[in-house]
Amino acid sequence: MEQPDTFTTSQEHSQRAENQSTADRRAAIGENIKRLERRANHGLYILAIFITLSIVAVQNFSLLPSFPPAVLSALGKPPSAQMISAALLVYLFSAIILTLARMMEGTGKTGGFAHLGYLAAFYFFYHFSGDMDVHFWAVFAAGVTILSLESYHLWQHCREEILKERALLAELDSLTRKSRLHP
Amino acid sequence: MFRSLTTRAIIPVTVTVTGFVVVCFFLLYGLMKEDATRDAVHYETNLADTVIKSARYGMLRDDRETMHTLIDNIGSQEGIEHVRIFNKKGLIMFSRDHAEIGRAVDKREAGCIGCHTGPVPATALGRMEQARQFINGRNVPVIAITAPIYNEPACSSAPCHVHPASQKVLGTLDIGLSAIPLKETLATMRSRMIVFSLMVLCLTIGGVAALLRRSVFIPIQKLAEYAAQRVRGEQGGEIPRFNSELDILAEYMKVQEEGRKRSAAKNPATGP
Numbered sequence: 269m270e271q272p273d274t275f276t277t278s279q280e281h282s283q284r285a286e287n288q289s290t291a292d293r294r295a296a297i298g299e300n301i302k303r304l305e306r307r308a309n310h311g312l313y314i315l316a317i318f319i320t321l322s323i324v325a326v327q328n329f330s331l332l333p334s335f336p337p338a339v340l341s342a343l344g345k346p347p348s349a350q351m352i353s354a355a356l357l358v359y360l361f362s363a364i365i366l367t368l369a370r371m372m373e374g375t376g377k378t379g380g381f382a383h384l385g386y387l388a389a390f391y392f393f394y395h396f397s398g399d400m401d402v403h404f405w406a407v408f409a410a411g412v413t414i415l416s417l418e419s420y421h422l423w424q425h426c427r428e429e430i431l432k433e434r435a436l437l438a439e440l441d442s443l444t445r446k447s448r449l450h451p
Numbered sequence: 452m453f454r455s456l457t458t459r460a461i462i463p464v465t466v467t468v469t470g471f472v473v474v475c476f477f478l479l480y481g482l483m484k485e486d487a488t489r490d491a492v493h494y495e496t497n498l499a500d501t502v503i504k505s506a507r508y509g510m511l512r513d514d515r516e517t518m519h520t521l522i523d524n525i526g527s528q529e530g531i532e533h534v535r536i537f538n539k540k541g542l543i544m545f546s547r548d549h550a551e552i553g554r555a556v557d558k559r560e561a562g563c564i565g566c567h568t569g570p571v572p573a574t575a576l577g578r579m580e581q582a583r584q585f586i587n588g589r590n591v592p593v594i595a596i597t598a599p600i601y602n603e604p605a606c607s608s609a610p611c612h613v614h615p616a617s618q619k620v621l622g623t624l625d626i627g628l629s630a631i632p633l634k635e636t637l638a639t640m641r642s643r644m645i646v647f648s649l650m651v652l653c654l655t656i657g658g659v660a661a662l663l664r665r666s667v668f669i670p671i672q673k674l675a676e677y678a679a680q681r682v683r684g685e686q687g688g689e690i691p692r693f694n695s696e697l698d699i700l701a702e703y704m705k706v707q708e709e710g711r712k713r714s715a716a717k718n719p720a721t722g723p
Contacts, residue, residue: 349485353478360474364467371463402484406477413470420462 308426311419325391349399360410367417376425378418387411492582499598532593532627595627
């Protein structure tokens, strides 16, 4: 006579565990969607930081204290503007190819802050070579291009992932409805 | 807007091509500007050498009248903004502008500071280091050259005004040419490059967009419209045909539709 009770308890337990697991999965998916929504805007934040950096750079870094002459002489002669421009062109070309390749693969990888570092380095090199006024717009256009492309790629990737997560959520909902109708 | 295939395909192409063309435009323009400025400086250095060589005889004979006439004649040429010779102490000895004769030059000014940074002034500078750019009192952009007049054996042994043989530099010629023609040439080059870049951008982006639309987006749109009609239960209209891989998809849709029609005919209760 105990068996049906035990069975019922076990069934309830299993049902409860299943409900618990569904709730956990739902919470995990919700958390994932929030994380993806936050990540989708990362590219724009990096672009905003780059524009701020460019505003400082266009004033020839006058906001920052200048290096003492001893440090400048220790750094040595800066590379020529032509060499920096050639490096900028190679960097822009490879960064675009890399981003387009990532778009084709469909991975959510991005250069992120590394690009910001490279672009800041170009600004500093032009600043030290004394050619910032001539080449500022080249670095700015390169930065806007790379970071916009990366930002668009990340945003698109996150949107696709959010759609997948929402589809999973909808599937979970329909499973829950079915299990309520046919326990 | 961002959900359509057209937008998703065109945005990366537009950003990539526009960005690359714009960066190339700025880099190329920077290089052309540098080359044009170097050519102008080269021309001015040659002109300064010519002036020094022309004045050599007058300086050897200490013929100040000839020197004044020479400087006045050179200074009256079109495009020459200033021409002056100052001595070792920085006193202007000859100038097109007679009012400044006898005035001392500030060694901290651009054009002088290149040699006078250290306690012992440098006696030789590279061609580009001799040049300086500024806007003069008449609001004209100027590219100027300061060329040292070196001591020669003939100068130190001349009977009139002997310089010691140890003195390397006797004086300096300062000649400035208007940079307006250079700036006008650069402006013309810039506008031509802008037109060329815009044409490249329009052709590339327009070409890619047109090809994608013709070969991919319109066929997909037709298939999608056909599928949407069938989902709504509407009949009629031929399945679209394309001369590409999309025909396989169209064929599959046709087979599915025929299968559905057959099963509807067998079991009319279920309906199409």
